[in-house]
Amino acid sequence: MSTAVDIAGPSSPDQAHSSAKIPNEPLRPSLKRSSHPYTLSHYISTPSPAVDVKGLIQPSPAQEQRPAQPSNSKPRRAPSWPDMWESPSGLHLAHAAELLMRAGLLALTPATTEQASLGAQSSQPAKKEAAEAKGGKGDGEGGGSGPEEEEEDSSGCSTDFQPFLGAWFPFSPALFPLTGFQMGGGHWRSAAVGAEGIEGLVAEGYSPGSLGGGGGGRRKRKRCGECVPCRRQTNCEQCSSCRNRKRGHQICKYRKCEELKRKPGGPGFDSRVSGFDLRGSDFTLGLAQERSNGALDG
């Protein structure tokens, strides 16, 4: 439960009261049961040939300084960093990262990675690494290792933000398959991008069991439980789905599973990049740059 992160939505002022009925955990037991081939901790702890992922996930001052949600009386979006989650998925961060990487700014070669992690470590001991080293099993599945974990995971993924260029990016393993993340040139190939990782994650929405054996095809898919939205704990209580819950029967927009957003069998569904054209949005890039600049400046 402590791994359960609380991604405050674009602004979820009263998330505390978010529907007592809504499970305040990232996954329902049934979801957890849906058995990914790997747990999050697996992705973190799995040694990657080219890059030390653990090195990338060191917390940094930037994260430490993350302003606590101002319990503003104004329920509307505050211009604080949670704005990054304005997108229901928050995936535009990954998008931005991808764009930056394409621009050669985020070359994840072992060397650069080392530097990156070095910079990140500068102020924070490798407690996260230590925690991970203790055993991927310990914390991945339910495991909360402690309060500190909660602090660091506030973004919604166990390994969420990397101190790239002074900006933080979601580093959820689930994001990679979802966003078509690929560290170019074969510099980096995380376990998440491995065949099993991808297939497992992508196919998750269609667990054969829940599909009833691919019968009519109108079987309900299940939340992947791994994506950023899935890992959100609270309903925003502001989106149309939340406001309209009684009649709409819809989950909070910001908790809507990325996998379920994709049309099954639709174009690009298989490509993991569907609905998420990495070449399109200036907004996300701008956002990333903005943040990056801000971090560099400040």
Add this chain to the structure above:
DNA sequence: CGTAACGTAGTG
């Protein structure tokens, strides 16, 4: 059986 949430159709 109640509730949560997915699928989908209707509407603007």
Add this chain to the structure above:
DNA sequence: CACTACGTTACG
């Protein structure tokens, strides 16, 4: 396309 509403499914 976003919103809304309803049918349906899944689960406790």
